[in-house]
Amino acid sequence: MxxxxxxxxxxxxxxxxxxxxxxxxxxxxxxxxxxxxxxxxxxxxxxxxxxxxxxxxxxxxxxxxxxxxxxxxxxxxxxxxxxxxxxxxxxxxxxxxxxxxxxPWKAGAFPTIKDLVVDRSAFDRIIQAGGFVSVNTGAAPEAHSVPAPKRQADAAFDNATCIGCGACVAACPNGAGMLFTSAKITHLSKLPQGQPERMRRIKSMVAAHDEAGFGGCQNIGECAAVCPKSIPLASIGQLNRDLMRSLFKADGK
Ligand code: FES
Missing domain, CATH: 3.10.20.30 (Beta-grasp domain)
Structure with a gap:
């Protein structure tokens, strides 16, 4: 060719x-x-x-x-x-x-380093803000010791497939990183292990998203149209519901 x-x-x-x-x-x-x-x-x-x-x-x-x-x-x-x-x-x-x-990806939060290489460390900062379970879980538990309903487990897995490539940000007219952030939040919020820190996690990760210079989501949907792992727009809906709940939680956790 x-x-x-x-x-x-x-x-x-x-x-x-x-x-x-x-x-x-x-x-x-x-x-x-x-x-x-x-x-x-x-x-x-x-x-x-x-x-x-x-x-x-x-x-x-x-x-x-x-x-x-x-x-x-x-x-x-x-x-x-x-x-x-x-x-x-x-x-x-x-x-x-x-x-x-x-x-290259062109977005305010992903400055170009050289040619087609961009700096995606803003994603790392979102994960560092709470994209993990911080309790010490000790050795690997018996696989079925923490039962999770199949639908919840499937939804968690679907969101866990996000590879953090940043295509969602590059496609978004606002340069929003909401599909990535929502995938990481939804992955943990669907599982029992993610519940204790659920509200604190979402507030912290959304704040890190905004501080990193990503734009706001307007439900345009370009992110989901280009995601190589088919993360659904519904994950952003889950994020928004959890964010609202977290803002009304009196203890802020
Ligand atoms: S090089 Fe690893 S996903 Fe493309």
Whole structure:
């Protein structure tokens, strides 16, 4: 396949960025999108040019490190029946001769570091604010010692699949991180172990979300349309219900 790439190049956080055009003539349709970028970087390196910086780690759709806006859609998918991460997107999704725009996540809370790499540590700060169970649980308990209804357990698991890639933020016109925050909160609030700190957790995590510079949610739904793990918009509804309850709890816990 021959493809034309228009890639966002930016030397550093305070440098101006611009799209640069590259031609690739030997792309195999079985390559993943990141392998195609590897090919581009090999060619750039051979020409003594600076390779394109991009994030990746597992390349199996589980770590959340990869994140590129492809033709205007985070991870290159929008309302797809097969939602994927960038590393699981294959070149067979494109046609010979295609022109592909490649950009980083662009959001106020995710400043660009270089080229396609952005700083997503704002997500870490939300987790540090309460996205965990802090009681000492000792050794691993017997699997069935804390029974959880199946529907609750399934909902907790569905939300636990969030990999924190940030596609939801990149897609949101407001740059909100509510789908991520709600997935982390809902994951714990559906399980018995998450109850003791439930109200304190939500107030603290939502405050950390706002302090990090994310925008507010207006239920537009772009986040859920691009989420590679299909986290539902209903999780934000759960977050809002819990937040209201927490604000009326007299003891603030
Ligand atoms: S590199 Fe790990 S999810 Fe894509």
């Amino acid at each position: 021959k493809i034309t790439l228009r890639v966002w190049r930016q030397a550093g956080p305070d440098q101006p960025g611009a799209m640069q055009t590259y031609q690739l003539t030997d792309v195999n349709e079985s390559m993943s999108f990141l392998e195609m970028l590897d090919l581009l970087n090999e060619e750039l390196t051979a020409q003594n040019q600076e390779p394109v910086a991009f994030d990746h780690d597992c390349r199996e759709g589980i770590c959340g490190m990869c994140g590129i806006v492809i033709n205007g859609a985070p991870h290159g998918r929008y309302n797809s029946s097969v939602p994927t991460t960038t590393c699981q997107l294959h070149m067979r999704s494109f046609r010979d001769g295609d022109v592909i725009d490649v950009e």
